[in-house]
Amino acid sequence: MTTLVSEAMHSAVxxxxxxxxxxxxxxxxxxxxxxxxxxxxxxxxxxxxAEYAATTRWSGVVAPEEFNPFxxxxxxxxxxxxxxxxxxxxxxxxxxxxxxxxxxPGLKFQLNGGLVAExxxxxxxxxxxxxxxxxxxxxxxxxxLGAMLFTTIEDLWTNQHGSVVKRTLMTLxxx
Amino acid sequence: xxxxxxxxxxxxGEELRPFTRDTGFATWNRYAAVNDEFVxxxxxxxxxxxxxxxxxxxxxxxxxxxxxxLVRQWAGDDAxxxxxxxxxxxxxxxxxVTAHGRVSSVRxxxxxxxxxxxxxxxxxxxxxxxxxxxxxxLR
Numbered sequence: 405m406t407t408l409v410s411e412a413m414h415s416a417v418x419x420x421x422x423x424x425x426x427x428x429x430x431x432x433x434x435x436x437x438x439x440x441x442x443x444x445x446x447x448x449x450x451x452x453x454a455e456y457a458a459t460t461r462w463s464g465v466v467a468p469e470e471f472n473p474f475x476x477x478x479x480x481x482x483x484x485x486x487x488x489x490x491x492x493x494x495x496x497x498x499x500x501x502x503x504x505x506x507x508x509p510g511l512k513f514q515l516n517g518g519l520v521a522e523x524x525x526x527x528x529x530x531x532x533x534x535x536x537x538x539x540x541x542x543x544x545x546x547x548x549l550g551a552m553l554f555t556t557i558e559d560l561w562t563n564q565h566g567s568v569v570k571r572t573l574m575t576l577x578x579x
Numbered sequence: 580x581x582x583x584x585x586x587x588x589x590x591x592g593e594e595l596r597p598f599t600r601d602t603g604f605a606t607w608n609r610y611a612a613v614n615d616e617f618v619x620x621x622x623x624x625x626x627x628x629x630x631x632x633x634x635x636x637x638x639x640x641x642x643x644x645x646x647x648x649l650v651r652q653w654a655g656d657d658a659x660x661x662x663x664x665x666x667x668x669x670x671x672x673x674x675x676v677t678a679h680g681r682v683s684s685v686r687x688x689x690x691x692x693x694x695x696x697x698x699x700x701x702x703x704x705x706x707x708x709x710x711x712x713x714x715x716x717l718r
Contacts, residue, residue: 436612436613437613437614439609440609440610440612440613440614441610441613441641441644441645441647441648442648443600443605443606443609448651448656449656450656460656460657461656461657461718462656462657468644468647468651469647469660469663470640470643470644470647470663472613472614475613475614475615475616476615494616494618495618495619513630513631515639515667516638516639516640516667517666517667518639518664518665518666518667518709518711519639519643519663519664519665520662520663520664521662521663521664522661522662523659523660523661523662523663549631575666
């Protein structure tokens with residue numbers, strides 16, 4: 405049976421794909437995220453109203469758990485975002501393997517197959533989040549869209565205090 | 580809007596109040612703007628058809644946010660979401676999406692009441708888009 409997973413891809417399992425640090429999270433970042441995901445209704449005051457948020461168990465504004473502090477721009481990333489070989493085009497199905505410096509499976513389409521997240525500390529204004537993305541697993545099978553590659557990517561986020569914010573396993577489906 | 584949950588202990592089988600949105604470019608574009616997720620399949624019907632769907636379809640990540648909104652709406656601001664998971668089974672093409680949930684287990688501990696939930700989103704014809712689960716700590 406033809407496999408989509410080369411020897412180089414097998415050998416890359418467990419390796420760090422990227423490490424990135426966010427800009428300090430702002431109240432505006434949190435507000436915009438909340439407005440977008442609750443639209444067209446108003447989001448909870450916890451994300452908008454510092455005076456109200458101070459009365460909750462969180463003692464201040466916190467971000468929605470699934471907030472992304474790496475959207476648009478990051479403060480630091482490795483490999484460099486300016487490298488032509490870094491494969492940082494998120495729309496490229498071979499992004500992952502390119503970032504690892506290996507040849508990818510060359511599949512045409514990619515879909516998010518699912519997410520598993522475990523949450524720790526809440527993200528707050530001023531926090532700097534560091535995310536370490538690593539290749540967790542490859543699985544393949546035939547499906548209605550043809551040969552399909554299921555790739556699990558782990559992303560571990562910590563804040564500036566070294567506390568775990570979130571650990572996510574994402575299943576990327578490529579075909 | 581203040582988001583508070585009652586202090587009663589949940590019961591197994593209890594249904595969460597649904598969270599519904601009418602989805603399409605208006606919702607997807609707003610999410611794309613905050614998540615920097617400008618992908619042709621979410622912005623262009625022809626790109627969606629080339630990918631094997633009936634047209635453009637929404638981000639799995641927005642379904643993920645809707646599931647979190649459902650849990651937060653039920654659990655309240657002071658609850659702690661411990662974990663959430665889901666699989667993306669069917670694409671969100673244009674139309675209503677409703678997130679549903681049901682309490683599957685309740686466990687008391689020194690830290691509080693730990694509640695497991697079955698959660699999912701479904702489309703306008705009742706097909707499940709993103710089935711999953713969540714664990715919440717209520718105090």
